[in-house]
Amino acid sequence: MLLRHGHVIAEGWWAPYRSDIPHALYSMSKSFVSTAIGFAEAEGLLSLDDRIVDLFPEELPETVSENLYVLNIRHLLMMATGHASGVDFWACADGNWVRYFLETPIEHVPGTYFAYNTCATYMLCAIINRVTGQSIDDFLEQRLFVPLDLSKVTWDVCPRGIAYGGMNFTLTNEDIAKFGQLYLQRGEWNGKQLLPASWIDEATAYHVSNGDDGDNDWTHGYGYQFWRCRHNSYRADGAFGQFSLVMPEQDVVLAVFSGTEYKHELVSSVWETLLPGISEGILDPDETAYQELGDRLKDLRIDVRLEETHSKVERLIQDRFYALESNREHIERISLLFDNGEAALAIRKNALDQSIRLGRGFWVMNDLSGSEQDKAMKVAGSFRWREDATLEINLACVEISFRYRLVCRFEEERVELDFSANLYWDWLPQEGVLIQGHCR
Template sequence: MENQARLPRTTPEAQGIPSQAVIAFLDAIRERELELHSFMLLRRGEVAAEGWWAPYRPEYPHMLFSLSKSFASTAIGFAAAEGLLSVEDTVIGFFPDEVPETISENLAAMQVRHLLMMGTGHAADVTGSVQKDDNWVRGFLAEPVEYAPGTHFAYNSAATYMLSAILHRITGQSLLAFLEPRLFAPLGLSEATWETCPRGIATGGWGLNVTTEDIAKFGQLYLQRGEWAGQQILPSAWVDEATSFQIDNDDGRANDWTQGYGYQFWRCRHGAYRGDGAFGQFCVVLPEQEAVLAITSGVADMQAVLDVAWAVLLPALSASDALEPDEANQAALAERLASLRIDAPQAEPSSPNEAQLEGRVFRMEPNELQLDTIALRFSEQGAELVIGSERAGEQTAQLGRGAWKASRIRIESVKQGAEQRVEGSFAWQDGDTLDIRLLFAETPFTYKLALRADGEAIELQFSANVAWEAGRVLTIRGQAAALA
């Protein structure tokens, strides 16, 4: 496969995949009400099918959450290949100035490979506790290590952060700077961003933002066992080790989270492996089928997405040779892919109640969103939602009437408060409730604001399509301040 900015494209049939199978995959996703944002299906290094649910677009980066871990692991693979470290190196050996006064036997025995395999010996994830200390390395090393490293699996994002901190300590570079000439440039990946800790070290276990095609290329590199454009850029031995069974994580459930864990890669059923992140960010590699499936989404049930892939796509990947062209189904698939979208709210486009809200500033009760004021300015084409907060200042989001309208705003709780793309829309429900949607097109999140005015008072119900606390609705009340 040639080294180029974009992967080569082909038809499904040219890679032995019936177009009807991809249509069936899309049908199953819709029937299960799974909110996918994009997918790319690769076979033998070529894109057999791809789609984006508008207003998501191919050029937009997407939050990866824990899929970032697989990229961090890859950086350690490069470092090990260059002799900068060994997976047998002890963790405390990199941080002699950060260790606690008393070093337990288990902490002393913890090695880089234990960080990689989520076998640090901690009884549970210590990330939340570690983040209470401005120095996350010191906080991590201070945590009790209850088990002998390598004997107990505990999914632990702080372990991946420590990989990032180790790399930063030995190279003086960030994860992105280290990966740029070794991974990003050879594969022609897009410009990326990675969140950092209070000391400026990449978070490692989360926080990376890249495009769907970048995810697909990353998976293809692993499928090719580290080879790209005729060059072995990542040792094949590392790929084999990182994606093989390193530690048992069986908890009695027969799903894709109990098949064993490698070096920041999950083992899957059907001989596959994957990197994944919260709310449905996937890089699934199927070596036996010579295929890669890259997905971004906003789903609560990640297993459901994999179940659809196994039930519908996996059987379709059984053919080893190209199929006869199927022009009718190829045309039907092209039409389906072109029509993929996330619908804006549809109801009454306007209401007499707009006059109650027009130009008025409402001061909100103290709330965890740190939302101080809210105001709306309506026009024939749409509206402007003006949000005020002490931390982020005044932000203005454009809203279409029953259609998405683009703007850029800053939300402190998302991507470290960086300005980002948002698609806004509104419609009136029953003429009384204003249904506002803010779709953050580089994230899994769509926020719903159900706003109802009653004279000088306003009530706002805030919810999200996916959240760490599923189904939670936050109610915030406010009072009119003055006419703008």
């Protein structure tokens, strides 16, 4: 979604993704936590110079180091806590993430060393809880979400009920466009100053160095949970290409959800393609170009092209259960039931049974129930025959950035399943998992 001068200029979603389905922000949520701190400071509930040791005296280690003693809220916002790397709160055994953070050694003087640290964002949420007596979602509800008419959300929480802050938060594309527009307008919304303009300026300014590669938008300095980037712009940024990019000099906001490992190339394309097309003056009307753009945006979709419409193998494998050998993806068995233009995939994964409808060359949306560990989610499914005995199944988890492909090769009583994904959390390229199975 592209906004200029406060108006939507262009918007489009690649089907099966839709404008009305909230999408994971990943670390873009950090900028919302920063905004909560801005509200709290404006209301006199805290100062950015407040020391963390004073806010959580009951959680301090026996020995308070000099670096921990001087650590303050501003350092948390800057990702300059002094830790050599991010604090891994998943390693905390007793669920007290605040104490775990405070016990983790701080190697550098706070404010002098940038290290991306999601636990620092968590600590900001803990501070909001401490100084307001509210969770961050309750605190932001009337201050941000209601005035901007943002989607109703809930934040995942730690074992002690404090929001993660730096992840596990979803909004729509329009929501993050509004958020960027609020910052572009320096805190003003519908004639009312929601946040002080001074906070907007400070939060998005350069506060700490994160590198010196001029062509890399991850090395142009860091603000208060906002990334500085080229052309005097800044962005709220999340894993796999989620961002709300604010370009003050051009009066532009660009809101994007993606599923890509190539975040650098994605942001670079804004400077190489979009920026040169932004003029200062008013363009003459061009109805032909406007219609072409509208048609292109309306027809965006991830194609699942049919190579073979049917296969004689369908009748042979109909409703058979294939038990799979032990594998990394924990897929235990699959079966397929074909019915005219659709198929139903029954799959057991992590001891959870799911039935997913698949369209023959088109996408079908499913609402899948969740396990005790996982939330329910929307998954779009499709299938096609590559050749007579090779079936390709595509699954798009439309609320997150992940898509999965299962290529099933059938031979008599056996199946060979090649499982692959568009992304992996460990950031390293991985080949698909080859899994053997037999009919039961």
